[in-house]
Amino acid sequence: xxxxxxxxxxxxxxxxxxxxxxxxxxxxxxxxxxxxxxxxxxxxxxxxxxxxxxxxxxxxxxxxxxxxxxxxxxxxxxxxxxxxxxxxxxxxxxxxxxxxxxxxxxxxxxxxxxxxxxxxxxxxxxxxxxxxxxxxxxxxxxxxxxxxxxxxxxxxxxxxxxxxxxxxxxxxxxxxxxxxxxxxxxxxxxxxxxxxxxxxxxxxxxxxxxxxxxxxxxxxxxxxxxxxxxxxxxxxxxxxxxxxxxxxxxxxxxxxxxxxxxxxxxxxxxxxxxxxxxxxxxxxxxxxxxxxxxxxxxxxxxxxxxxxxxxxxxxxxxxxxxxxxxxxxxxxxxxxxxxxxxxxxxxxxxxxxxxxxxxxxxxxxxxxxxxxxxxxxxxxxxxxxxxxxxxxxxxxxxxxxxxxxxxxxxxxxxxxxxxxxxxxxxxxxxxxxxxxxxxxxxxxxxxxxxxxxxxxxxxxxxxxxxxxxxxxxxxxxxxxxxxxxxxxxxxxxxxxxxxxxxxxxxxxxxxxxxxxxxxxxxxxxxxxxxxxxxxxxxxxxxxxxxxxxxxxxxxxxxxxxxxxxxxxxxxxxxxxxxxxxxxxxxxx
Amino acid sequence: xxxxxxxxxxxxxxxxxxxxxxxxxxxxxxxxxxxxxxxxxxxxxxxxxxxxxxxxxxxxxxxxxxxxxxxxxxxxxxxxxxxxxxxxxxxxxxxxxxxxxxxxxxxxxxxxxxxxxxxxxxxxxxxxxxxxxxxxxxxxxxxxxxxxxxxxxxxxxx
Ligand code: SF4
Ligand code: SF4
Ligand code: SF4
Ligand code: FES
Numbered sequence: 001x002x003x004x005x006x007x008x009x010x011x012x013x014x015x016x017x018x019x020x021x022x023x024x025x026x027x028x029x030x031x032x033x034x035x036x037x038x039x040x041x042x043x044x045x046x047x048x049x050x051x052x053x054x055x056x057x058x059x060x061x062x063x064x065x066x067x068x069x070x071x072x073x074x075x076x077x078x079x080x081x082x083x084x085x086x087x088x089x090x091x092x093x094x095x096x097x098x099x100x101x102x103x104x105x106x107x108x109x110x111x112x113x114x115x116x117x118x119x120x121x122x123x124x125x126x127x128x129x130x131x132x133x134x135x136x137x138x139x140x141x142x143x144x145x146x147x148x149x150x151x152x153x154x155x156x157x158x159x160x161x162x163x164x165x166x167x168x169x170x171x172x173x174x175x176x177x178x179x180x181x182x183x184x185x186x187x188x189x190x191x192x193x194x195x196x197x198x199x200x201x202x203x204x205x206x207x208x209x210x211x212x213x214x215x216x217x218x219x220x221x222x223x224x225x226x227x228x229x230x231x232x233x234x235x236x237x238x239x240x241x242x243x244x245x246x247x248x249x250x251x252x253x254x255x256x257x258x259x260x261x262x263x264x265x266x267x268x269x270x271x272x273x274x275x276x277x278x279x280x281x282x283x284x285x286x287x288x289x290x291x292x293x294x295x296x297x298x299x300x301x302x303x304x305x306x307x308x309x310x311x312x313x314x315x316x317x318x319x320x321x322x323x324x325x326x327x328x329x330x331x332x333x334x335x336x337x338x339x340x341x342x343x344x345x346x347x348x349x350x351x352x353x354x355x356x357x358x359x360x361x362x363x364x365x366x367x368x369x370x371x372x373x374x375x376x377x378x379x380x381x382x383x384x385x386x387x388x389x390x391x392x393x394x395x396x397x398x399x400x401x402x403x404x405x406x407x408x409x410x411x412x413x414x415x416x417x418x419x420x421x422x423x424x425x426x427x428x429x430x431x432x433x434x435x436x437x438x439x440x441x442x443x444x445x446x447x448x449x450x451x452x453x454x455x456x457x458x459x460x461x462x463x464x465x466x467x468x469x470x471x472x473x474x475x476x477x478x479x480x481x482x483x484x485x486x487x488x489x490x491x492x493x494x495x496x497x498x499x500x501x502x503x504x505x506x507x508x509x510x511x512x513x514x515x516x517x518x519x520x521x522x523x524x525x526x527x528x529x530x531x532x533x534x535x536x537x538x539x540x541x542x543x544x545x546x547x548x549x550x551x552x553x554x555x556x557x558x559x560x561x562x563x564x565x566x567x568x569x570x571x572x573x574x575x576x577x578x579x580x581x582x583x584x585x586x587x588x
Numbered sequence: 589x590x591x592x593x594x595x596x597x598x599x600x601x602x603x604x605x606x607x608x609x610x611x612x613x614x615x616x617x618x619x620x621x622x623x624x625x626x627x628x629x630x631x632x633x634x635x636x637x638x639x640x641x642x643x644x645x646x647x648x649x650x651x652x653x654x655x656x657x658x659x660x661x662x663x664x665x666x667x668x669x670x671x672x673x674x675x676x677x678x679x680x681x682x683x684x685x686x687x688x689x690x691x692x693x694x695x696x697x698x699x700x701x702x703x704x705x706x707x708x709x710x711x712x713x714x715x716x717x718x719x720x721x722x723x724x725x726x727x728x729x730x731x732x733x734x735x736x737x738x739x740x741x742x743x744x745x746x
C-alpha cells in the first residue's frame with residue numbers, strides 16, 4: 001500500500017494513495033460540504049459526477065479551486081477547506097443552483113431532510129443574486145413514487161442507484177444543457193417502465209425531486225370513519241429505525257413506543273407483520289422441504305434452488321427481467337399480503353364483520369409495498385387485502401402531526417391474536433434474516449430434532465452476496481443470500497446458466513435488506529446507520545423467549561382453527577400467489 | 589406510444605450492424621447512426637432493439653438519442669423538404685421561404701405534418717449557390733425560390 005502525506009487545514013494527514021481530498025479530510029474529522037457526491041461504503045454505491053462544485057477547496061500552488069470529491073491527494077499537498085475564497089465560491093455555486101430551483105421549502109415533502117436545504121442554511125444563503133429562467137419538466141405519479149423533476153439538481157445519485165446498484169436501468173440523463181433532466185426512456189411514467197419500486201432512488205435523492213406517494217391522509221380518513229374497523233400492521237424493520245425520525249440514536253429499538261403511538265393515533269387493533277412473517281416461514285419452509293425431498297427422491301423436474309418471495313421489489317424485478325424463471329421463486333405471498341389475507345378472513349370472522357368493514361393499514365420500510373397492495377391478485381371483488389401502505393417516514397409524520405411526544409411514550413404491547421411473534425420473524429428485516437428464520441423451522445421439521453443453537457452467524461453480515469452450507473443432521477443444505485438487485489441478478493444469471501449449486505436463495509432488493517428500505521428514515525449516505533439497525537434487529541431476536549416461527553402459539557392456533565396444514569388447500573387459496581411475465585416484447 | 593411494426597429485412601440489417609460492432613456497448617453511437625440510416629429515424633421500437641442487441645438499458649439509449657440533435661425520433665415526411673441555409677441562400681431570403689413553409693404546413697423545423705406528407709428541415713450549403721435560395725423536395729431541386737412560390741411547390745405534391 002502506497003502512502004501519501006499531506007496537510008489539510010494545517011493538520012497533517014496520512015492516507016492511502018488514490019484517496020480523494022474529501023475522503024482524506026473525513027479521516028481527521030473535517031467534513032467538506034458536498035452535494036452531488038455520495039458514497040455508500042460496502043454497497044457498491046459511489047456517485048461522483050463532479051458536477052455541483054460545492055465541495056471546492058484551495059490547494060496551495062494551484063490557480064483554480066479543486067473539487068474535493070474528485071481530486072486525489074498528492075504527496076506534500078497543502079489544502080485549505082475554508083478560506084474566504086473557498087467559502088465565497090461555494091456560496092456562488094449554491095446561488096447558481098438555487099436560481100433554477102423552485103423555492104417551495106415550506107410545503108415540500110423533503111423539507112427538514114433535504115441536503116440542498118441544509119447546505120443553503122449552512123452557507124447562510126439569504127438572497128439569490130442570479131435571476132434566470134427556471135426549467136420545467138413533466139411530473140410523474142406512480143403508485144409508489146412521485147417525481148417532481150423541477151426540484152432535480154442533476155446530481156445523478158438516483159441513476160447510480162438504479163443503474164449500477166440495482167441494475168434495473170430505468171433512469172438516465174436525457175437532453176442537453178438547460179433541458180437536461182433525469183428521466184425514463186421516452187419520458188414514460190415510471191409505471192410504464194421496468195421500475196421495481198425499490199425506492200433506492202428516493203433513498204439517495206438529496207432533494208424533493210423524488211419522494212414516496214404520501215398516503216397519510218387516506219389513513220386519517222379511515223381513522224375518522226366510524227363505520228370502519230382500522231387494523232394496523234408494522235413490518236420488522238420499522239421498529240429499528242422509526243426512532244431516528246425523532247432524533248433518537250440509530251439502532252434504538254422502539255417496538256413498545258411504536259405500538260403505543262399507533263394506539264394513540266386511533267387504530268382499533270395494533271398488530272404486527274411479524275406474526276405474518278412467522279406464517280410465511282411455515283408456508284415457505286414447508287414449500288422448500290417439499291421441493292427438497294422430491295429432489296432427494298430423484299425427481300428431476302423439481303425447481304431448485306427455491307427463491308424467497310417476501311420482497312415485492314424483487315418480485316417485480318424477476319417478472320420484468322427473468323420471467324422465464326417465474327416458476328422458481330416460492331409462491332408464498334409477502335408477509336404484508338399474508339397478514340391482509342388473514343385479517344380479512346380469520347380475524348374479520350372473529351369480529352363478526354364483513355371484510356369490507358375492515359381497513360388494513362401497513363407500516364413498511366418499503367415503497368414497493370405501496371405498489372404491491374394495488375396488485376389485482378391481492379383483491380377480493382375489488383376489495384384489497386391491504387388497503388393502505390405507508391412508510392416508516394410517513395408514520396413518523398403522522399406521529400408528529402398528532403403532537404405525540406414519541407420519546408416520552410411508555411412501551412406497550414401489540415394486540416392479540418395477530419400481534420404475537422417470535423424472534424425468527426423480527427430478523428426478516430435484515431439481509432440473511434428470512435433464510436435464517438426458514439432454517440430454524442425447516443431443520444426441526446426435516447430432522448425431527450430440536451435445534452440446540454438457533455443463531456446462524458454464518459448467514460449474517462453485510463456482504464452483497466453470501467453463501468453458507470448448513471448441516472441438516474448429515475444432509476448439507478447450500479444457501480445463497482443476495483441483497484441489492486445487482487447482486488440478485490448475478491445469482492439469477494448463474495441459475496439461468498445452470499451453474500447454481502444452491503438449494504435455497506434469499507433475495508432482498510434493498511442494500512442491507514428492509515432495514516435499508518426505500519421508505520426508511522434517510523441515511524444521508526451514512527452506512528453505519530444501516531449497520532446499527534441490523535444490530536438492533538438481532539438484539540430484538542435474541543431477547544425473545546420464542547425464536548422459532550413454528551413455536552408461535554397463535555400460529556399454531558391459526559392452523560388448528562382455520563387453515564389446516566401449511567401448504568394445504570386453504571393456505572394455497574389465501575397465502576400463495578402466482579407471477580406474471582412483464583418483459584417488454586419488441587414488436588417486429 | 590403506438591406500437592409500430594418494423595420491417596423484417598431492416599431489422600435483420602440492423603442486427604447485422606450490431607454483429608459487425610461485436611454488440612459492443614461502446615459502439616452505441618455508431619450503431620444508432622447506422623440505425624437511423626436504415627430506418628430514416630429512431631422510433632422507440634428501434635431503440636429497444638438496439639438496447640437489446642447491445643445489452644444496455646433502454647433509458648440509456650434514449651438518453652443518448654435525446655442528447656444529440658442529429659438523432660431524430662420523428663419519421664421524415666413522404667416528401668422531405670429541405671431549405672438551404674448556406675450563406676448565399678440566407679442573404680437572398682431563404683429564411684422568409686422557410687417561414688412560409690412553416691406557416692403553410694404548421695410545423696417547426698425537424699417536424700413532420702400529422703398526415704405524414706411533408707417534413708421540413710434545414711441544410712447547410714448544398715453547393716448550388718448560383719440558384720440561391722435553393723429548396724429540395726425529395727430528389728427534386730427548386731432554384732431562386734421566393735416566399736410566393738411556396739404554395740405552388742406544395743401544390744405539386746398534394
Ligand atoms: S424505484 Fe428502484 S427501480 Fe424504480 S427507478 Fe428507483 S431505483 Fe430504479
Ligand atoms: S432526481 Fe434527485 S437524485 Fe436524481 S438527479 Fe435529480 S436531484 Fe439527483
Ligand atoms: S428489501 Fe424490504 S424494503 Fe426493500 S423492497 Fe424488498 S421488501 Fe421492500
Ligand atoms: S460534491 Fe464534489 S462536485 Fe458535487
